[in-house]
Amino acid sequence: MVELTDKVIDPNAAVEAVASRNAGAVVLFLGVTREVTGDRVTESLDYECYPEMAERKLAELESEARRRWPLTGCHIIHRLGHLEIGEASVAVAVSSPHRGDAFAAGQWLIDTLKEVVPIWKKENWADGSTEWVHPGVES
Amino acid sequence: MIVRVKLFAAARQAVGAEQAEVELPAQATVGQLREALGRRHPDLERLLRHALFAVNAEYAQDATQLQATDEIACIPPVSGG
Numbered sequence: 001m002v003e004l005t006d007k008v009i010d011p012n013a014a015v016e017a018v019a020s021r022n023a024g025a026v027v028l029f030l031g032v033t034r035e036v037t038g039d040r041v042t043e044s045l046d047y048e049c050y051p052e053m054a055e056r057k058l059a060e061l062e063s064e065a066r067r068r069w070p071l072t073g074c075h076i077i078h079r080l081g082h083l084e085i086g087e088a089s090v091a092v093a094v095s096s097p098h099r100g101d102a103f104a105a106g107q108w109l110i111d112t113l114k115e116v117v118p119i120w121k122k123e124n125w126a127d128g129s130t131e132w133v134h135p136g137v138e139s
Numbered sequence: 140m141i142v143r144v145k146l147f148a149a150a151r152q153a154v155g156a157e158q159a160e161v162e163l164p165a166q167a168t169v170g171q172l173r174e175a176l177g178r179r180h181p182d183l184e185r186l187l188r189h190a191l192f193a194v195n196a197e198y199a200q201d202a203t204q205l206q207a208t209d210e211i212a213c214i215p216p217v218s219g220g
Binding site: 031047049050052056110113114115116117118120121122133134136137138 | 145148149152185186189193198212214215216218219220
């Protein structure tokens with residue numbers, strides 16, 4: 001299941017969503033907003049997305065992960081809107097009979113999400129300036 | 140034909156609007172749209188060099204042909220997660 005939400009992410013709910021009697025392994029990844037990037041200090045972040053496409057891409061990632069690994073559960077939640085430091089911006093929870101597949105699927109899901117899903121974050125720096133983050137684009 | 144392009148993040152900020160309208164020849168491609176958009180909005184050019192385009196919510200190539208009824212979006216490099 002995939003979800004885009006304006007609400008605080010509940011990691012326990014993500015773990016419960018992938019629970020299965022056939023799961024010997026549950027892996028949870030939380031992406032959390034970080035205060036320091038290089039020598040710059042972040043005050044808060046804002047996330048926005050292209051809703052129709054982001055939801056479709058997340059669903060494609062889930063399908064592909066289920067095709068590649070024998071998963072018993074897969075739940076991806078991405079937060080949108082305004083986030084303070086230390087809040088979870090994304091949760092990826094997967095379960096499988098054995099841990100190797102759960103670790104591999106979880107890593108692939110978060111790595112691929114960051115490459116292809118149309119979601120963007122804006123850094124609200126502590127010095128009052130703001131900046132949309134577009135990797136590879138010189139600012 | 141006139142196409143409307145959804146804009147996000149720094150692209151929306153550079154244009155100051157949530158979408159841009161561009162006049163293109165019939166059966167124009169994504170590549171032609173990229174060039175026309177840069178001419179119309181010079182502040183977007185730097186981003187456009189790195190941006191992808193989506194047609195009907197799916198990533199498209201520069202050779203993809205456009206229809207006036209397509210839902211088109213400019214997708215600057217993503218930064219979710």
